[in-house]
Amino acid sequence: MTRVTLQVIAETLAVSTATVSLALRDSPVVAAETKERVQRLAAELGYVYNRSAASLRTARTNMVAVGFHDITNPYFAEVLAAVEDAAMAAGRTILLATYGESLERQARVLRTLREYRPDGMILCVAAGTQKEDLAPLLASGIPLTQLSRETAGVDLDFVGSDDAAGVGLAIDHLVGLGHRRIAMICGMDSYSTGRARRRGYCEGLAAHGIPLDPALMFPAYGTRENGLAAIQAALALPDPPTAAVCFNDLAAFGAMNGLRHLGREAGRDFSIVGCDDVAEAAQWFPALTTVRNRQDEMGRLAAQMLAARIREPGLPTRRVLLEPLLMVRASTAPLRERRVATA
Amino acid sequence: MTRVTLQVIAETLAVSTATVSLALRDSPVVAAETKERVQRLAAELGYVYNRSAASLRTARTNMVAVGFHDITNPYFAEVLAAVEDAAMAAGRTILLATYGESLERQARVLRTLREYRPDGMILCVAAGTQKEDLAPLLASGIPLTQLSRETAGVDLDFVGSDDAAGVGLAIDHLVGLGHRRIAMICGMDSYSTGRARRRGYCEGLAAHGIPLDPALMFPAYGTRENGLAAIQAALALPDPPTAAVCFNDLAAFGAMNGLRHLGREAGRDFSIVGCDDVAEAAQWFPALTTVRNRQDEMGRLAAQMLAARIREPGLPTRRVLLEPLLMVRASTAPLRERRVATA
DNA sequence: GTGAAAGCGCTAACAT
DNA sequence: ATGTTAGCGCTTTCAC
DSSP: OOOOOHHHHHHHHTSOHHHHHHHHTTOTTSOHHHHHHHHHHHHHHTOOOOHHHHHHHHSOOOEEEEEESOSSSHHHHHHHHHHHHHHHHTTOEEEEEEOTTOHHHHHHHHHHHHHTOOSEEEEOOOTTOOGGGGHHHHHHTOOEEEESSOOTTOOOEEEEEOHHHHHHHHHHHHHHTTOOOEEEESBOTTSHHHHHHHHHHHHHHHHTTOOOOGGGEEOBOSOHHHHHHHHHHHHTSSSOOSEEEESSHHHHHHHHHHHHHTTOOBTTTBEEEEEEOOGGGGGSSSOOEEEEOOHHHHHHHHHHHHHHHHHOTTSOOOEEEEOOEEEOOSSOOOOOOOOOOOO | OOOOOHHHHHHHHTSOHHHHHHHHTTOTTSOHHHHHHHHHHHHHHTOOOOHHHHHHHHSOOOEEEEEESOSSSHHHHHHHHHHHHHHHHTTOEEEEEEOTTOHHHHHHHHHHHHHTOOSEEEEOOOTTOOGGGGHHHHHHTOOEEEESSOOTTOOOEEEEEOHHHHHHHHHHHHHHTTOOOEEEESBOTTSHHHHHHHHHHHHHHHHTTOOOOGGGEEOBOSOHHHHHHHHHHHHTSSSOOSEEEESSHHHHHHHHHHHHHTTOOBTTTBEEEEEEOOGGGGGSSSOOEEEEOOHHHHHHHHHHHHHHHHHOTTSOOOEEEEOOEEEOOSSOOOOOOOOOOOO
């Protein structure tokens, strides 16, 4: 069984491969009757277009490479789904790779992705990524848009959310409820969202005249486990907080859980605000008050911005910050003085 | 700025492209000194291997196409992460596409994926997929392994979990706690996991001599929303259940939530068992008793089975069912007669 | 409206 | 140890 290529269709039909190629792409220049015959035979023989071959010729692959640090975090899974959807709608397929927070693995992965010659890339970089880490990519001039996390000093399209503003919303809400000792749980300085959210925290407190207490900040990656550990540490403090804003929902879930281990409950005798608004946030008990970061829109926008740049590489660079939205639910409550309940 | 290919390296160094090609792949046949020079110049010029070109020649792409119905469900996101990890470790990159439960979109997607000439495919098919839907793939002979959901009547590698056994474990557990009116929440007959889990439900009840009550089955896709709706319907029954096993964790979360809307609580006055054991299951309140389906192993195994078949296409077909494991946590409790509490 | 021919960048025989 | 040559399957001028 010989593999079926344009060649064999051309020969069987006694036309040229050029004609077959045109016919299969439904070119108006080919006679309707010829098109018809070609297309029928192609279907009959089970012809499958070979994109590698076409790419070699056209220098277009219709692939978008997506490099994410983590797709196990529901937030990024949701963003990825949106990217995939938008890309597919535009006729492009996703080439996917992940690297955790490893710069070394990220470097390897980015190189490999590049070898496939995607038409563009969408990246959410690993923590600690510097301008230099992206140098090969930058030099290659491949259309590139950064998503969620941005790298300092590079002139690239970027779509993320206004993280500082988002945390600001959370602080305003908590202060409005009477809280003044507010912890910041998780987030790190090694990636932009961590920095921005910390900034939002600091500025938010300042705006309300609340002095910053470094003891109330618990830097760590935003995971369930770290959220749990942080809340425990926070409540062990001599002068513990009465509320916390968390770097992301995962950390918030962990924190709410940790609270429970200590016989406390978010929304009753402690207040927790998350960040992201993943699908399960609304379903938790108590339902999580959190900052919505619009993963659908972020993914879709990233795909569209990339598409625009592929179409027109000379475009000025865009940096879009999605407006966050506070979703007030049940994990926050007015401050009430805790009665001393030491058994 | 002319693009750098083997050709230009060859010319600058006054050697042949064959030598350059060999040298870059670190072939032992090339003189060490030559290799050295070639590799240095390549690095200097920022040469990037062109896999499209290589693929055309070698008929290998080192891509694995992954077609999933949904990556927004944390279960599949976790499986995907495991697949990606294993594939990357074996030097392959993931080409990703999703299609929800749409057969029409699935058909398009599968065709597109095939055009990229991946070395193999890993598929979790859309609900309702029949043998005929996979016919083009089957005919093409591309290495293919099915994951989680299997299609009746096709002779393909498959890795999933022993879903019937898993639900059996859940039923045993609930019956052991004294429950006899046990609902089955979500799951549909249009995909194999739905069928298998329903079978596990029926057989589990039968094994304990409990008659099957069709009114206690609530077929639907396994989503949070459907789980919530189902539990409400279940509790509105004249003779309501005292426990439920859910098609998956998402449905279980929805059900626990629905319970709460009705003033009830899983693990106290109702028992809920999930299926999958996604990351948040252990963190829920109450922590979800659920059947662990080992997404890590499933993803890894799928990648490995596919790799084996790529290496040796003649291999006999394998069908592996992972042994499920019941994780007993806090959402289940001994049956106690409800005091009539109608206000 | 269709065909001939060249070439995208690489690898694999085969020759030297 | 290195070079020559052909060709993977497609698209694109350019002729006719």
